[in-house]
Amino acid sequence: xxxxxxxxxxxxxxxxxxxxxxxxxxxxxxxxxxxxxxxxxxxxxxxxxxxxxxxxxxxxxxxxxxxxxxxxxxxxxxxxxxxxxxxxxxxxxxxxxxxxxxxxxxxxxxxxxxxxxxxxxxxxxxxxxxx
Amino acid sequence: xxxxxxxxxxxxxxxxxxxxxxxxxxxxxxxxxxxxxxxxxxxxxxxxxxxxxxxxxxxxxxxxxxxxxxxxxxxxxxxxxxxxxxxxxxxxxxxxxxxxxxxxxxxxxxxxxxxxxxxxxxxxxxx
Numbered sequence: 228x229x230x231x232x233x234x235x236x237x238x239x240x241x242x243x244x245x246x247x248x249x250x251x252x253x254x255x256x257x258x259x260x261x262x263x264x265x266x267x268x269x270x271x272x273x274x275x276x277x278x279x280x281x282x283x284x285x286x287x288x289x290x291x292x293x294x295x296x297x298x299x300x301x302x303x304x305x306x307x308x309x310x311x312x313x314x315x316x317x318x319x320x321x322x323x324x325x326x327x328x329x330x331x332x333x334x335x336x337x338x339x340x341x342x343x344x345x346x347x348x349x350x351x352x353x354x355x356x357x358x
Numbered sequence: 359x360x361x362x363x364x365x366x367x368x369x370x371x372x373x374x375x376x377x378x379x380x381x382x383x384x385x386x387x388x389x390x391x392x393x394x395x396x397x398x399x400x401x402x403x404x405x406x407x408x409x410x411x412x413x414x415x416x417x418x419x420x421x422x423x424x425x426x427x428x429x430x431x432x433x434x435x436x437x438x439x440x441x442x443x444x445x446x447x448x449x450x451x452x453x454x455x456x457x458x459x460x461x462x463x464x465x466x467x468x469x470x471x472x473x474x475x476x477x478x479x480x481x482x483x484x485x
Contacts, residue, residue: 255445258438258441258442258445259442259445261438262438262441262442265434265435265438265470265474266470268431268474269470269473269474269477272473272474272477272478272481273473273477275411275414275415275418275477275481276476276477276478276480276481276484278411279411279412282411282414283410283411286411302400305396305400309392309393309396312389312392312393313393315389316386316389316390319386347400347404350404351403351404351407351408352407354404354405354406354407354408355407355408356408
Protein backbone atom coordinates (compact mmCIF):
# COMPACT_ATOMS: atom_id res chain seq x y z
CA UNK A 228 0.00 0.00 0.00
CA UNK A 229 0.76 3.72 0.03
CA UNK A 230 4.58 3.57 -0.07
CA UNK A 231 4.92 6.40 -2.64
CA UNK A 232 6.05 9.72 -1.13
CA UNK A 233 2.83 11.60 -1.47
CA UNK A 234 2.36 14.93 0.27
CA UNK A 235 0.72 14.39 3.65
CA UNK A 236 -1.57 16.68 5.56
CA UNK A 237 0.13 18.04 8.70
CA UNK A 238 -0.26 15.76 11.70
CA UNK A 239 -0.58 16.40 15.44
CA UNK A 240 3.08 17.19 16.16
CA UNK A 241 3.26 20.36 14.01
CA UNK A 242 0.59 22.19 16.01
CA UNK A 243 1.16 24.31 19.11
CA UNK A 244 -0.65 22.71 22.02
CA UNK A 245 -3.81 24.36 23.26
CA UNK A 246 -6.62 23.44 25.64
CA UNK A 247 -9.00 22.61 22.76
CA UNK A 248 -6.45 20.21 21.26
CA UNK A 249 -5.72 18.55 24.62
CA UNK A 250 -9.45 18.09 25.31
CA UNK A 251 -10.06 16.60 21.88
CA UNK A 252 -7.24 14.06 22.22
CA UNK A 253 -8.20 13.33 25.82
CA UNK A 254 -11.79 12.67 24.73
CA UNK A 255 -10.60 9.73 22.64
CA UNK A 256 -8.15 8.57 25.32
CA UNK A 257 -10.74 8.67 28.11
CA UNK A 258 -13.25 6.92 25.85
CA UNK A 259 -10.77 4.10 25.30
CA UNK A 260 -10.02 3.90 29.04
CA UNK A 261 -13.75 3.67 29.77
CA UNK A 262 -14.02 0.79 27.28
CA UNK A 263 -11.55 -1.10 29.49
CA UNK A 264 -13.63 0.04 32.49
CA UNK A 265 -16.71 -1.57 30.91
CA UNK A 266 -14.94 -4.94 31.11
CA UNK A 267 -14.38 -4.33 34.84
CA UNK A 268 -18.06 -3.40 35.29
CA UNK A 269 -19.12 -6.61 33.50
CA UNK A 270 -16.74 -8.62 35.74
CA UNK A 271 -18.18 -6.93 38.85
CA UNK A 272 -21.78 -7.69 37.76
CA UNK A 273 -20.85 -11.32 37.03
CA UNK A 274 -19.28 -11.51 40.52
CA UNK A 275 -22.46 -10.15 42.09
CA UNK A 276 -24.58 -12.70 40.20
CA UNK A 277 -22.16 -15.54 41.09
CA UNK A 278 -22.54 -15.17 44.84
CA UNK A 279 -21.35 -13.93 48.18
CA UNK A 280 -17.79 -15.30 48.25
CA UNK A 281 -16.74 -14.36 44.74
CA UNK A 282 -18.31 -10.91 45.10
CA UNK A 283 -16.25 -10.32 48.25
CA UNK A 284 -13.09 -11.39 46.38
CA UNK A 285 -13.75 -8.91 43.56
CA UNK A 286 -14.70 -6.17 46.04
CA UNK A 287 -11.37 -6.91 47.73
CA UNK A 288 -9.52 -6.26 44.44
CA UNK A 289 -11.52 -3.06 43.93
CA UNK A 290 -10.75 -1.86 47.45
CA UNK A 291 -7.00 -2.59 47.25
CA UNK A 292 -4.52 0.24 46.67
CA UNK A 293 -4.17 -0.64 42.97
CA UNK A 294 -7.95 -1.07 42.67
CA UNK A 295 -8.58 2.36 44.14
CA UNK A 296 -6.04 3.99 41.82
CA UNK A 297 -7.69 2.36 38.79
CA UNK A 298 -11.19 3.34 40.00
CA UNK A 299 -10.05 6.91 40.70
CA UNK A 300 -8.61 7.09 37.18
CA UNK A 301 -11.81 5.71 35.70
CA UNK A 302 -13.89 8.22 37.68
CA UNK A 303 -11.82 11.06 36.22
CA UNK A 304 -12.04 9.49 32.74
CA UNK A 305 -15.83 9.23 33.03
CA UNK A 306 -16.23 12.82 34.26
CA UNK A 307 -13.84 14.23 31.65
CA UNK A 308 -15.55 12.25 28.86
CA UNK A 309 -18.93 13.48 30.14
CA UNK A 310 -17.90 17.16 30.36
CA UNK A 311 -16.07 17.09 27.05
CA UNK A 312 -18.93 15.12 25.49
CA UNK A 313 -21.46 17.77 26.50
CA UNK A 314 -19.12 20.42 25.01
CA UNK A 315 -19.05 18.38 21.78
CA UNK A 316 -22.86 18.23 21.70
CA UNK A 317 -22.92 22.04 21.87
CA UNK A 318 -20.38 22.20 19.04
CA UNK A 319 -22.51 19.77 17.00
CA UNK A 320 -25.35 22.27 17.43
CA UNK A 321 -23.08 24.96 15.92
CA UNK A 322 -22.21 26.69 19.19
CA UNK A 323 -18.87 27.47 20.94
CA UNK A 324 -16.99 28.17 17.70
CA UNK A 325 -15.76 31.62 18.73
CA UNK A 326 -12.05 31.05 19.41
CA UNK A 327 -12.01 32.52 22.92
CA UNK A 328 -15.24 30.80 23.98
CA UNK A 329 -13.98 27.55 22.47
CA UNK A 330 -10.73 27.62 24.45
CA UNK A 331 -12.51 28.71 27.61
CA UNK A 332 -15.05 25.86 27.35
CA UNK A 333 -12.19 23.41 26.76
CA UNK A 334 -10.49 24.59 29.96
CA UNK A 335 -13.84 24.47 31.78
CA UNK A 336 -14.16 20.72 31.06
CA UNK A 337 -10.99 20.14 33.12
CA UNK A 338 -12.27 22.21 36.03
CA UNK A 339 -15.64 20.40 35.95
CA UNK A 340 -14.14 16.90 35.67
CA UNK A 341 -11.53 17.44 38.41
CA UNK A 342 -14.06 19.00 40.81
CA UNK A 343 -16.65 16.25 40.14
CA UNK A 344 -14.05 13.50 40.59
CA UNK A 345 -13.04 14.91 43.99
CA UNK A 346 -16.69 15.44 45.03
CA UNK A 347 -17.55 11.84 44.08
CA UNK A 348 -14.64 10.38 46.08
CA UNK A 349 -15.20 12.57 49.12
CA UNK A 350 -18.92 11.65 49.06
CA UNK A 351 -18.11 7.93 48.71
CA UNK A 352 -15.67 8.04 51.65
CA UNK A 353 -18.27 9.94 53.70
CA UNK A 354 -20.87 7.24 52.91
CA UNK A 355 -18.35 4.60 53.99
CA UNK A 356 -17.79 6.52 57.21
CA UNK A 357 -14.05 6.89 56.54
CA UNK A 358 -14.11 10.69 56.41
CA UNK B 359 -16.45 21.98 -8.27
CA UNK B 360 -18.57 19.97 -10.66
CA UNK B 361 -21.22 17.97 -8.88
CA UNK B 362 -21.58 14.51 -10.44
CA UNK B 363 -24.28 13.32 -8.10
CA UNK B 364 -27.66 12.49 -9.58
CA UNK B 365 -30.67 14.31 -8.14
CA UNK B 366 -31.85 11.02 -6.60
CA UNK B 367 -28.49 10.40 -4.85
CA UNK B 368 -28.59 13.95 -3.52
CA UNK B 369 -32.04 13.65 -2.05
CA UNK B 370 -31.29 10.24 -0.51
CA UNK B 371 -28.12 11.66 1.08
CA UNK B 372 -26.68 8.23 1.86
CA UNK B 373 -23.13 8.77 0.54
CA UNK B 374 -20.71 6.11 -0.69
CA UNK B 375 -21.17 3.86 2.36
CA UNK B 376 -24.97 3.88 1.76
CA UNK B 377 -25.44 4.67 5.44
CA UNK B 378 -25.74 8.46 5.44
CA UNK B 379 -25.26 10.10 8.83
CA UNK B 380 -26.73 7.15 10.73
CA UNK B 381 -23.51 6.19 12.56
CA UNK B 382 -22.69 9.80 13.51
CA UNK B 383 -26.25 10.60 14.54
CA UNK B 384 -26.71 7.43 16.64
CA UNK B 385 -23.43 8.24 18.38
CA UNK B 386 -24.86 11.64 19.41
CA UNK B 387 -28.22 10.26 20.52
CA UNK B 388 -26.57 7.57 22.67
CA UNK B 389 -24.30 10.32 24.09
CA UNK B 390 -27.37 12.33 25.05
CA UNK B 391 -29.04 9.31 26.68
CA UNK B 392 -25.80 8.56 28.53
CA UNK B 393 -25.95 11.84 30.47
CA UNK B 394 -28.85 10.93 32.84
CA UNK B 395 -27.78 7.26 32.92
CA UNK B 396 -24.24 8.12 34.02
CA UNK B 397 -25.66 10.39 36.75
CA UNK B 398 -27.86 7.47 37.95
CA UNK B 399 -24.86 5.12 37.86
CA UNK B 400 -22.46 7.43 39.75
CA UNK B 401 -25.02 8.52 42.37
CA UNK B 402 -25.96 4.87 43.01
CA UNK B 403 -22.35 3.79 43.40
CA UNK B 404 -21.54 6.60 45.79
CA UNK B 405 -24.71 5.83 47.79
CA UNK B 406 -23.82 2.13 48.08
CA UNK B 407 -20.07 2.59 48.66
CA UNK B 408 -18.67 0.05 51.10
CA UNK B 409 -21.86 -2.07 51.19
CA UNK B 410 -21.79 -5.87 51.30
CA UNK B 411 -23.16 -8.44 48.85
CA UNK B 412 -26.68 -8.65 50.35
CA UNK B 413 -27.17 -4.88 50.21
CA UNK B 414 -25.85 -4.58 46.65
CA UNK B 415 -28.16 -7.43 45.52
CA UNK B 416 -31.16 -5.88 47.29
CA UNK B 417 -30.37 -2.59 45.57
CA UNK B 418 -30.03 -4.10 42.08
CA UNK B 419 -33.18 -6.24 42.53
CA UNK B 420 -35.39 -3.13 42.68
CA UNK B 421 -37.31 -3.08 39.35
CA UNK B 422 -36.42 0.53 38.52
CA UNK B 423 -32.74 -0.04 39.31
CA UNK B 424 -32.63 -3.24 37.22
CA UNK B 425 -34.22 -1.48 34.26
CA UNK B 426 -31.97 1.59 34.53
CA UNK B 427 -28.88 -0.61 34.82
CA UNK B 428 -29.89 -2.59 31.70
CA UNK B 429 -30.59 0.64 29.81
CA UNK B 430 -27.24 2.05 30.95
CA UNK B 431 -25.30 -1.03 29.81
CA UNK B 432 -27.20 -1.29 26.50
CA UNK B 433 -26.76 2.40 25.75
CA UNK B 434 -23.11 2.84 26.72
CA UNK B 435 -22.00 -0.36 24.94
CA UNK B 436 -23.75 0.91 21.78
CA UNK B 437 -22.03 4.31 22.17
CA UNK B 438 -18.72 2.53 22.88
CA UNK B 439 -19.07 0.31 19.79
CA UNK B 440 -19.66 3.33 17.56
CA UNK B 441 -16.77 5.26 19.14
CA UNK B 442 -14.20 2.46 19.01
CA UNK B 443 -15.18 1.78 15.39
CA UNK B 444 -14.29 5.40 14.50
CA UNK B 445 -10.93 5.05 16.29
CA UNK B 446 -10.08 1.97 14.21
CA UNK B 447 -11.24 3.63 10.99
CA UNK B 448 -9.03 6.64 11.80
CA UNK B 449 -5.86 4.88 12.98
CA UNK B 450 -5.72 1.37 11.48
CA UNK B 451 -4.91 1.49 7.77
CA UNK B 452 -3.83 -2.05 6.86
CA UNK B 453 -6.92 -3.46 5.10
CA UNK B 454 -6.88 -6.97 6.66
CA UNK B 455 -6.04 -5.77 10.18
CA UNK B 456 -8.61 -3.01 9.86
CA UNK B 457 -11.45 -5.37 8.98
CA UNK B 458 -10.35 -7.88 11.64
CA UNK B 459 -10.19 -5.17 14.36
CA UNK B 460 -13.57 -3.77 13.36
CA UNK B 461 -15.21 -7.17 13.61
CA UNK B 462 -13.48 -8.00 16.92
CA UNK B 463 -14.40 -4.65 18.52
CA UNK B 464 -18.02 -5.08 17.45
CA UNK B 465 -18.10 -8.63 18.84
CA UNK B 466 -16.42 -7.57 22.10
CA UNK B 467 -18.84 -4.69 22.75
CA UNK B 468 -21.87 -6.90 22.16
CA UNK B 469 -20.33 -9.62 24.36
CA UNK B 470 -19.78 -7.13 27.22
CA UNK B 471 -23.39 -6.00 26.86
CA UNK B 472 -24.73 -9.59 26.86
CA UNK B 473 -22.67 -10.66 29.90
CA UNK B 474 -23.58 -7.53 31.90
CA UNK B 475 -27.30 -7.62 31.07
CA UNK B 476 -27.50 -11.37 31.75
CA UNK B 477 -25.93 -10.80 35.18
CA UNK B 478 -28.41 -8.04 36.03
CA UNK B 479 -31.32 -10.28 34.96
CA UNK B 480 -29.95 -13.21 36.94
CA UNK B 481 -29.81 -11.06 40.07
CA UNK B 482 -33.20 -9.46 39.37
CA UNK B 483 -34.98 -12.80 38.87
CA UNK B 484 -32.79 -14.86 41.21
CA UNK B 485 -34.06 -16.28 44.50
